[in-house]
Amino acid sequence: MKKILLSVLVILVLLTSCSGVSNNTIKIGAMLPLTGDASQYGTEFQRVAEIAAQEINDAGGINGKKLEIIYEDSKCNPKDGATAAQKLINVDDVKVILGGACSGETLGASPIAEQNKVIILSPSASSPDITNAGDFIFRTNPSDAFAGKVAAEKAASMGFKKASIIHENTDYAQGLKRVFEQVFKESGGEVVSVESYSSEESDFRTQLAKIKAANPDVVYLVPQSPIKGGLLVRQLKEAGVKSQLVMDAIMLRGILKDLGSQLEGVIGVEPKFDEKGPIAAPMLSKYKAKYGEVTFGFYDSATYDAVYLIAEALQKYGENAEKIRDYFYSIKGRPGAIGEITFDKNGDLLMKFSVEEVKNGQLVVLE
Secondary structure (H helix, E strand, O other), X not given: OHHHHHHHHHHHHHHHHHOOEOOOEEEEEEEEOOOOOOHHHHHHHHHHHHHHHHHHHHOOOEOOEEEEEEEEEOOOOHHHHHHHHHHHHHOOOOOEEEEOOOHHHHHHHHHHHHHHOOEEEXXXXXXXXXXXXXXXXXXOOOOHHHHHHHHHHHHHHOOOOEEEEEEEOOHXXXXXXXXXXXXXXXXXXXXXXXXXXXXXXOOOHHHHHHHHHHXXXXXXXXXXXXXXXXXXXXXXXXXXXXXXXXXXXXXXXXXXXXXXXXXXXXXXXXXXXXXOOOOHHHHHHHHHHHHOOOOOHHHHHHHHHHHHHHHHHHHHHOOOHHHHHHHHHHOOOEEEOOEEEOEOOOOOEOOOEEEEEEEOOEEEEOO
């Protein structure tokens, strides 16, 4: 009889430990690229998520329970994103997932989350395809439908008539490429060449030779990570391409320190963000004190906001994902580290963008 009781007790303990909620903790999942080229994002976002979780727990947690984040390495691609989601949902039994950082991993996980009625809240995925990824899919980062449009309009307004595009073969990069190409043409410009490369490639000389031969006025660079962005800029300079360069300003931030003068005059586009804001400044200061340099101020702030939004929703509605979903849809003008947070009918963040230029090693706002 004692053996039977002991076995029952062991089973109960195991079931409790696998559940998203235990007696003392409430667990959420996080899928981030913790290895590979995009790990620069994942590592920084994980640190920020832990800062937010620690603050929440120090303030009493969620209805008296400690917030615990279970991390999975989604490696910035759809396959590993799907694997991470399967594990977090079916093994860890979480009802909310923070991530992914990349569009590919987010899109790979979205059908699984949607089928299981699990919330995904990404701090940085930006592919336009995420807009229609599902009713439980949200992001504290605006769609590339806005970023690509701003970049193309800026290029056209500068009088450029011929553009070349070089992009990585990822969901994020292809989304930006599609929008830029469409809007630049609608603005009266011509896209004279489009080149792509796989995430495994690091030698782009063949593609860049074709771009040089096309003689564009402007080249739109769409790498998935700062590592590839740095390689592209170096090899463009080596190839003698003298066209105006335009890219995501958040990518620029990741390579400013290493490339310095090679980036002079490069134009970047990113969400309009005040790092000295009342919520962002203390968080970024705390990060710097603990880890040193901040690379992705906006994305870090979006991660911080995402953790707080999740905790807020769990506090109000427990693990009822449908009520959390409805709550997220209702958020309009909520103060956050990124500024005011408003989700539209598709769970996308509504936000303005800024255009910047590298001058003397610093990004200077143009508009």
